[in-house]
Each structure stands twice: as structure tokens, then as C-alpha cells.
Amino acid sequence: MIKFQNVSKVYGNDTKALENINLKIDDKEFVFIVGYSGAGKSTLLKLLTHEETPSSGKIIVNSVDVVSLKKKQISYFRRTMGIVFQDFRLIDKMSVFDNIAFAMRVTGVPEKKVKERVPYILGLVGLQDKGDRKPVALSGGERQRVGLARALVNNPATIIADEPTGNVDPALSYEIVELLNEINLRGTTVIMVTHEHSLVKRFNRRVVELHGGKITSDTGKINSKALIKDEFKKVPPFQANKRAYKIKNASSHSQKVEVSK
Amino acid sequence: MxxxxxxxxxxxxxxxxxxxxxxxxxxxxxxxxxxxxxxxxxxxxxxxxxxxxxxEAQNKITVYLNSDIPESDALLIGSKIQEISNVSECNFCSKEKTMEKFSYVVPADVFDLLEGHNPVEPSFGVSMKDLSKYDETSNELKGIEGVESITDCAEWAxxxxxxxxxxxxxxxxxxxxxxxxxxxxxxxxxxxxxxxxxxxxxxxxxxxxxxxxxxxxxxxxxxxxxxxxxxxxxxxxxxxxxxxxxxxxxxxxxxxxxxxxxxxxxxxxxxxxxxxxxxxxxxxxxxxxxxxxxxxxx
Incomplete structure (x- = not known):
């Protein structure tokens, strides 16, 4: 569970980025954070990842008081979340496989586990045949899926997506959010910052709107179980089966996925 | 790690x-x-x-004489040096001998420029019995007639x-x-x-x-x-x-x-x-x- 209690953030030049934010996100929720530029969306994410600390208030993530974390604890805390960036942040000289493996290697995961886990995650995002390609050889949507795979590979409790559809065309945007939706349905909390109202409308999920550093509206929690049924109604049976297979197997990290063609 | x-x-x-x-x-x-x-x-x-x-390991003083001094006079100066109580040893090195020593280290063409002239000074290598009396002995040596200069290791040291x-x-x-x-x-x-x-x-x-x-x-x-x-x-x-x-x-x-x-x-x-x-x-x-x-x- 993520909890913001009376959180305010004022930057050095007296800019009020966030003002008295009270927000509670339950486990396994999918939340869209929307708002215009300068509304405080990025500051909210920075506070959540401890890149910034609040000027006042408390932030609790899975019973951990984020504000009082010691310097050495921050890196371990960040391992509980996966971050998806708008600009993908892939390393061009590395292959797709190595880009994903990189996230595991830097946290000291043994190479044997890396070799087991990465193909599984690649299958999960539908890039099982593209592990040896370089990011430049991929489309925008595919690159973002690599970014998503990297965020997922360490099995985080929360995925934070900072405008993940900002650099892809509308059709692929849908695909990316669909993938995040799938990840959420298998039990991962997803917080997605976006400008795209069309996407927000299409995926009937909780929406928190920020304006001038304050929460101006919050649709509240949406029943995920009801959503799963709705989601399955929307897609053809074959796709639904494929998704069910992925969701069922997602909890077993060592298992390799064989995605139907 | x-x-x-x-x-x-x-x-x-x-x-x-x-x-x-x-x-x-x-x-x-x-x-x-x-x-x-x-x-x-x-x-x-x-x-x-x-x-x-x-x-520092050497306690020798080199006493240089006037370059035009005859060898007989030089030997007389040598006996005067020997008379100094703190002198333990006194070895004469003639102009020719010194020149010969130079010939081992100085290229031959330098000697051609001298056209047979020998500009070096005859000298005595003087060893002392007691190094603490260095200054007295050095002054006595300088006082002997015919002594041009003295070069000692202490100066170099x-x-x-x-x-x-x-x-x-x-x-x-x-x-x-x-x-x-x-x-x-x-x-x-x-x-x-x-x-x-x-x-x-x-x-x-x-x-x-x-x-x-x-x-x-x-x-x-x-x-x-x-x-x-x-x-x-x-x-x-x-x-x-x-x-x-x-x-x-x-x-x-x-x-x-x-x-x-x-x-x-x-x-x-x-x-x-x-x-x-x-x-x-x-x-x-x-x-x-x-x-x-x-x-x-x-």
C-alpha cells in the first residue's frame, strides 16, 4: 500500500510543487495520474522513488516510511519498484537481452538466474524473438516493451510508468497500456502518469487528477475483479486465452513462457 | 560483494x-x-x-701550487707540508702526471688545442690525522709560500x-x-x-x-x-x-x-x-x- 499523508513539496526557489497531498493506493491497484505540465506529477513520482524528499508530510510504501530512509537503504527500497520512462532509457550498445539483464546484474543477481529470467520476461512482453537485436532496430512500441520488461524483470511490487506512451503513436500507446493492464491483473500495483485523456477513458481505471500541486479529483478505487471479466469480454477468445496463460504463469519466474502465435 | x-x-x-x-x-x-x-x-x-x-668518506685536501713552480721547489714545499703536525700523508702529483690523468677522461682533440702547453698545476694530496683540526691545518697549508689554492672535500661536502x-x-x-x-x-x-x-x-x-x-x-x-x-x-x-x-x-x-x-x-x-x-x-x-x-x- 502507498500512502501520502499531508505531503507538500516546496523547491528551493519557493516553487510550491505539491500542496497537502493525501493519497492512498492499495496493493494491486492501477492508477492513472493526470494533469497538465507543472501540475506536480513528476514531483509526486520523485517523492515516491526518494529522488526528492517532501518539505512536510509522510510517505508510506508497504509499511516503510520513505522519508526516513537512510541513504544506504534507498537502493534496496527502489528494488521494490520498476520504473518505465517516457524516453525508454535503453542502452543502445547493448542487445535487448542485455538491456533487460542489466537491471538484474546491477543488483547482483547470479548470471544463471539472469539467463533463466530474461527469456521468460521477453516472452511476457512479446519480444521472445528479439533478444539479440539492438534497441535501434526496434520500433517505438517495441522499445517501450523492452523498457517495461526491464522494469518487470526484478519482480517489483509496484510499476511506476512516467508517460510511457509519450514517444509512441496512438495505436502502440494502447498496446503499452494494455500490457501494463495485464501486469496489474497479475497482481502488480501500477501507477501511470499520462497526458493522454483518450487512453484514460478507454481503460476504465482509477484516475487521480493534479492541478497546481493539488489533487483536484480522484475517481477512487475501481473493482479489479469486475474489470478482469470486462477485459476478457473485450478481446477475442484466442487473445483472452493467451493472456490467461501469461497471467497464470507470471508468478513462476523460472518457468519459460511459450506464447501462442 | x-x-x-x-x-x-x-x-x-x-x-x-x-x-x-x-x-x-x-x-x-x-x-x-x-x-x-x-x-x-x-x-x-x-x-x-x-x-x-x-x-664525506674522504678526508683528503688537494693543495695546488703555482703552475710555473719548478719541481725542486715543489718538493721543498712538500717537506714543509710534512712538517705540519696534523698531516699524516702527503703525495706529490706533478703537472705531467696530472695531465696524464686528464688524458684518460678528456677527449684527445682537447689536448691538440693546447699545442704542447701544460696549463695544469702541480699538486699535493694531503691526508689529515685528526679531522677536527681541519680548519687549523687548512690555514697552515694556505700560509706556505708557493701554495696557490687548496680544494678540500669538506667544501664539496x-x-x-x-x-x-x-x-x-x-x-x-x-x-x-x-x-x-x-x-x-x-x-x-x-x-x-x-x-x-x-x-x-x-x-x-x-x-x-x-x-x-x-x-x-x-x-x-x-x-x-x-x-x-x-x-x-x-x-x-x-x-x-x-x-x-x-x-x-x-x-x-x-x-x-x-x-x-x-x-x-x-x-x-x-x-x-x-x-x-x-x-x-x-x-x-x-x-x-x-x-x-x-x-x-x-
Missing amino acids: KTGSMRYLIKEGFNNIRGNFSISLSSVVILICCLFLTGVVVVISAISNQALRVV KKLTHFNNAFSYVKICIIVMVILVSLFIISNTIRVTMYSRRREISIMKSVGATNLFIRVPFIVEGIVIGLIAAICASGALKIAFELLLRMIKDLAPVVSIFEGPTWSLYSAFIGMGMLCGVLGGTFSIARYLRTEGGEVFG
Whole structure:
């Protein structure tokens, strides 16, 4: 569970980025954070990842008081979340496989586990045949899926997506959010910052709107179980089966996925 | 840290060097020059100390007579010198004998310029019984008629001591400067590598890599640059000293007694190179991680 209690953030030049934010996100929720530029969306994410600390208030993530974390604890805390960036942040000289493996290697995961886990995650995002390609050889949507795979590979409790559809065309945007939706349905909390109202409308999920550093509206929690049924109604049976297979197997990290063609 | 992780980090350190090869190479070259300069200063200082010890070990005074003095008069002066109570030994060296000694060390064409003229002075090599009576004995020698000048080892020893003292300050200044320059060069090289890898560092931060994990490849890079520079500088110093020795050996056979760069100097070089690498790497990455390197979303 993520909890913001009376959180305010004022930057050095007296800019009020966030003002008295009270927000509670339950486990396994999918939340869209929307708002215009300068509304405080990025500051909210920075506070959540401890890149910034609040000027006042408390932030609790899975019973951990984020504000009082010691310097050495921050890196371990960040391992509980996966971050998806708008600009993908892939390393061009590395292959797709190595880009994903990189996230595991830097946290000291043994190479044997890396070799087991990465193909599984690649299958999960539908890039099982593209592990040896370089990011430049991929489309925008595919690159973002690599970014998503990297965020997922360490099995985080929360995925934070900072405008993940900002650099892809509308059709692929849908695909990316669909993938995040799938990840959420298998039990991962997803917080997605976006400008795209069309996407927000299409995926009937909780929406928190920020304006001038304050929460101006919050649709509240949406029943995920009801959503799963709705989601399955929307897609053809074959796709639904494929998704069910992925969701069922997602909890077993060592298992390799064989995605139907 | 696990062995597998350490292997990965060391590999990354070498990748850093390969990725910024031209900058790493120029850093190595500058460091070689810095360390070579330090080596030259240290070797000059060591030679000067050795020379001082050699001079101090001798208690001989050379008494020069007027160049036109006949040999019979010179021998009379010799007997006067022998009469001085503190003189234990007095050996005459005629103009011809001195010239003959010169002929071993001075090229033959120099003698052609003299056209048979012998400009050197006859001299006596005088040894003392008691060195504490040095000043009295020296004054007595100067007072003998026909004595032109005296050159004693104590004068040389004094001069060498002055030189050594002055040079030790210069040596310390040069070594401190070289260390600072080395640190600056290594830090800058590592900063360039860091900026070229800032995307990777930001990703590392976002996935929860510890600061130590991020630092190690850059420290490895610093150590490798320092180590390569130290090895090359040691080799260059050894070659340069041996070449110099070979060149001046014919002119002054006495230089062969001087000991050149020693293994302790080479070890110090390697230690210094590696230490500069560790410090340069640690400082620059720590500063970077405290500021812009700590950003995840940017």
C-alpha cells in the first residue's frame, strides 16, 4: 500500500510543487495520474522513488516510511519498484537481452538466474524473438516493451510508468497500456502518469487528477475483479486465452513462457 | 560483494577504458610524463646523496701550487707540508702526471688545442690525522709560500649538503604537484566516462543498484590507468637512466658507482599510480552521485 499523508513539496526557489497531498493506493491497484505540465506529477513520482524528499508530510510504501530512509537503504527500497520512462532509457550498445539483464546484474543477481529470467520476461512482453537485436532496430512500441520488461524483470511490487506512451503513436500507446493492464491483473500495483485523456477513458481505471500541486479529483478505487471479466469480454477468445496463460504463469519466474502465435 | 558481481564490475571497468580509449590513452601519457618527472627528481636526489657520502668518506685536501713552480721547489714545499703536525700523508702529483690523468677522461682533440702547453698545476694530496683540526691545518697549508689554492672535500661536502637541502624542497614540491596533477587527470578522465555513461548510471539508480556497485567500475578504471602509467614510467626511467649512464660513462668513469632507479622506486611508482587511481575514481564518482548522478527521472 502507498500512502501520502499531508505531503507538500516546496523547491528551493519557493516553487510550491505539491500542496497537502493525501493519497492512498492499495496493493494491486492501477492508477492513472493526470494533469497538465507543472501540475506536480513528476514531483509526486520523485517523492515516491526518494529522488526528492517532501518539505512536510509522510510517505508510506508497504509499511516503510520513505522519508526516513537512510541513504544506504534507498537502493534496496527502489528494488521494490520498476520504473518505465517516457524516453525508454535503453542502452543502445547493448542487445535487448542485455538491456533487460542489466537491471538484474546491477543488483547482483547470479548470471544463471539472469539467463533463466530474461527469456521468460521477453516472452511476457512479446519480444521472445528479439533478444539479440539492438534497441535501434526496434520500433517505438517495441522499445517501450523492452523498457517495461526491464522494469518487470526484478519482480517489483509496484510499476511506476512516467508517460510511457509519450514517444509512441496512438495505436502502440494502447498496446503499452494494455500490457501494463495485464501486469496489474497479475497482481502488480501500477501507477501511470499520462497526458493522454483518450487512453484514460478507454481503460476504465482509477484516475487521480493534479492541478497546481493539488489533487483536484480522484475517481477512487475501481473493482479489479469486475474489470478482469470486462477485459476478457473485450478481446477475442484466442487473445483472452493467451493472456490467461501469461497471467497464470507470471508468478513462476523460472518457468519459460511459450506464447501462442 | 559476490565473486560473480566483482568479475562483472572489473569487466565493466575495462569496458570504460575501451569505451573512452582516446581520453584514457591521453591520461596514461600525461601520467607517464608526471611520474617520469618524479622519477628523475628522485634519482637526482639519490645520486646527490650518494655523492655526498662518497665525498664525506674522504678526508683528503688537494693543495695546488703555482703552475710555473719548478719541481725542486715543489718538493721543498712538500717537506714543509710534512712538517705540519696534523698531516699524516702527503703525495706529490706533478703537472705531467696530472695531465696524464686528464688524458684518460678528456677527449684527445682537447689536448691538440693546447699545442704542447701544460696549463695544469702541480699538486699535493694531503691526508689529515685528526679531522677536527681541519680548519687549523687548512690555514697552515694556505700560509706556505708557493701554495696557490687548496680544494678540500669538506667544501664539496658543504656544497653538496646545501644542494641536497635545497633540492629536497624542490623534490617535495614536484612530488606534491605531480600527485595533484595525477589526481586531477584521473578524476577528469573518469568524469568524462561518467558523463558518457550517465544514462546507464540513471538506469542503475532506478533499478536499485547500490552506490558501491556504481562506483567500482570507475575505481577499476582509475586503478588500471594509474597502473599502466606507473609501469610505463618505470620502464622509461630505467631505459633513460641506463642510456644516460652509457653516454657519460666514457667521460667520467666515476658515475658508474651511482645507483639508478631501484625496485623500491618502481614499487612506489606503482603504489602511487594505483592510489591516484583509487582516489581520483572515488572522489569524482562520489561527487557525481551526490549531485546529478542521483537523479532517476532527471
